[in-house]
Amino acid sequence: MISRILTALLLCVALIPVDIAAGQALSLRGSPGTDKPYGRYEPTTRKRLALYGSRGETLNFLLKFQAPSCRRIRFSPLTKSNGTKLRARPELFHLSTIRTHSPSYDGAFVGEIVDPLMPLQRLRLCPGTQGTTWFFGEIFVPYHADPGLYRGSLRIGKRRSLPINLTVWKMSMPNQATFPAYSEFSNWKMLKGHFGTVGRPKMELFKKYTDSMQAHRIIPIKNYIDYPPIVEQRAGPFLDIYNYPSPETSYYSVVLETRPAWAYFDFPTIPYANAYSPISKRYFKAVQNTATALSHTQNAVIFLWDEPRPNDIAKLIEYASYVKSIAPSVKLSVTVPGLPELGKHIDIIVPSLEYFGKYHASFEDYRNLQKMGREVWAYVACGGHGCSGGKPDVGSPDFVIDRPAAFIKSLGWIAAKYDLRAFLYYAVNYGYGFYPARDPWKDSYNFGGNGDGTLFYPGRGAEHGLKEHMPITSIRLKLWRETSFDAEYLNWAKKLPQQPAWLKAALNNLVKSPQDWQRSYAPYRRVRKRLGAYLHTTPVK
Numbered sequence: 001m002i003s004r005i006l007t008a009l010l011l012c013v014a015l016i017p018v019d020i021a022a023g024q025a026l027s028l029r030g031s032p033g034t035d036k037p038y039g040r041y042e043p044t045t046r047k048r049l050a051l052y053g054s055r056g057e058t059l060n061f062l063l064k065f066q067a068p069s070c071r072r073i074r075f076s077p078l079t080k081s082n083g084t085k086l087r088a089r090p091e092l093f094h095l096s097t098i099r100t101h102s103p104s105y106d107g108a109f110v111g112e113i114v115d116p117l118m119p120l121q122r123l124r125l126c127p128g129t130q131g132t133t134w135f136f137g138e139i140f141v142p143y144h145a146d147p148g149l150y151r152g153s154l155r156i157g158k159r160r161s162l163p164i165n166l167t168v169w170k171m172s173m174p175n176q177a178t179f180p181a182y183s184e185f186s187n188w189k190m191l192k193g194h195f196g197t198v199g200r201p202k203m204e205l206f207k208k209y210t211d212s213m214q215a216h217r218i219i220p221i222k223n224y225i226d227y228p229p230i231v232e233q234r235a236g237p238f239l240d241i242y243n244y245p246s247p248e249t250s251y252y253s254v255v256l257e258t259r260p261a262w263a264y265f266d267f268p269t270i271p272y273a274n275a276y277s278p279i280s281k282r283y284f285k286a287v288q289n290t291a292t293a294l295s296h297t298q299n300a301v302i303f304l305w306d307e308p309r310p311n312d313i314a315k316l317i318e319y320a321s322y323v324k325s326i327a328p329s330v331k332l333s334v335t336v337p338g339l340p341e342l343g344k345h346i347d348i349i350v351p352s353l354e355y356f357g358k359y360h361a362s363f364e365d366y367r368n369l370q371k372m373g374r375e376v377w378a379y380v381a382c383g384g385h386g387c388s389g390g391k392p393d394v395g396s397p398d399f400v401i402d403r404p405a406a407f408i409k410s411l412g413w414i415a416a417k418y419d420l421r422a423f424l425y426y427a428v429n430y431g432y433g434f435y436p437a438r439d440p441w442k443d444s445y446n447f448g449g450n451g452d453g454t455l456f457y458p459g460r461g462a463e464h465g466l467k468e469h470m471p472i473t474s475i476r477l478k479l480w481r482e483t484s485f486d487a488e489y490l491n492w493a494k495k496l497p498q499q500p501a502w503l504k505a506a507l508n509n510l511v512k513s514p515q516d517w518q519r520s521y522a523p524y525r526r527v528r529k530r531l532g533a534y535l536h537t538t539p540v541k
Helices: 002-015 187-195 203-215 251-256 278-293 310-326 363-371 411-418 430-434 475-494 501-510 522-536
Strands: 027-032 049-055 058-066 071-079 091-099 112-119 132-140 148-156 160-172 181-184 218-221 230-233 236-239 265-267 300-306 331-335 378-380 423-425 456-459 470-473 511-513
Touching: 027 049, 027 148, 027 160, 049 058, 049 475, 049 522, 058 475, 071 160, 112 470, 112 475, 132 475, 160 522, 187 203, 187 430, 187 456, 203 218, 203 251, 203 470, 230 278, 236 278, 251 265, 265 278, 278 300, 278 310, 300 310, 310 331, 378 411, 411 475, 411 501, 411 511, 475 522, 501 511, 501 522
Parallel strands: 049 160, 181 218, 181 423, 265 300, 300 331, 378 423
Antiparallel strands: 027 058, 058 132, 071 148, 091 112, 091 132, 148 160, 230 236, 456 470
């Protein structure tokens, strides 16, 4: 009798749907924004996902998925109460991990850290070995979207769903970013990272990378396939920007053709060691002639000198004066503190944020340079964590993998406080150049930091479930795009006839200096939400 009862009970349990039998084991919760899990820290998740944003903005969110097995995910369209549907679908990625072996700075977590974003090949969420997996999602709000509240959901199985409330504000993101980024993208490193050798350019793959950079509000620099040679014409020397090495791989095709008209474009520099060589004057004259022949001459720039030492400043001024005498139409940019004596010679001052306003030049020095019409940008390289590793936290923003989200999130807010015009990051695919001896998927420790100079991963065909070569983005790229969008809200507020009384205090609480700012992600998001709601009900230019 007892055995028959037990058999019946077991049969009943077997017939119960997995969703119910698993109980709390099947769960889908959401977290708005990009407050990434790090070490033992997990962002707060809820049973409802509330998103807020402007037209033309891409909104990020995280999903925490728990289940005993894979589940198909379905999306219920975002719809207003009057039946209007938002023509937007979330794009989902598996938030994969990278194992670090050395800390980027004293006290950094070492181990599995989320960073690569693998596109979901099928609309299925699968749990990790511990039963819990994180996913990243993004929704682009169309420019034609009608402002208001839209409701939808993500569904897994038959009985679990994550309701989504998306509030679209009336503002529209500008085509010209208020706070864009510029970063080097290397063609030969791309080839090394994907194929292990440098061969003929793969222009389709090259374009996938540069398109992805611009989609994340980063303008490629130093991305020419080869240096354009000097050619003599009746009007003097010019650079061959249309035919060398070929029309498809020429400077014009890869640098200018797909770049926004408002963005800077760079010509190669000549290192100071060769500054006064016989070719130097002819080269800079060719740059001048080429730049003035283009329709957007004012956007031509030369990144003249990277981080000159203090005892090289006199040489820098002499060299800049020499170049300006030959190529007056071209702007000169230098990664250097805002020394007052540079104001007459350098157009774009790019200080590293670790010493901005703290060493070498005061905040007043930078303000005076801005009053002179000089642009001041922000620069992040290896100094924030120590270029040889093991350095105490100096307080500046940082792009290494083993930093919490606020180390990137803070950038747009720092820029707004100090009127920084753009952000310079030295490279996005530096670590590719060491493959196959060292694979960025397994070791991207460079210049004392994990992932330093490497914001993409080489998506190789036949690896990681991929069928073709493609760039794999990182959550750090998504954080950069998000903070660049944040800067737009703060810029809109600056244009108001009268800013809200609370905003200045809120910004000062978030950013006390470029080295002293709020280390938690959530306060930035709260201020953005409050500011967005305010702008939605206020006339904005």
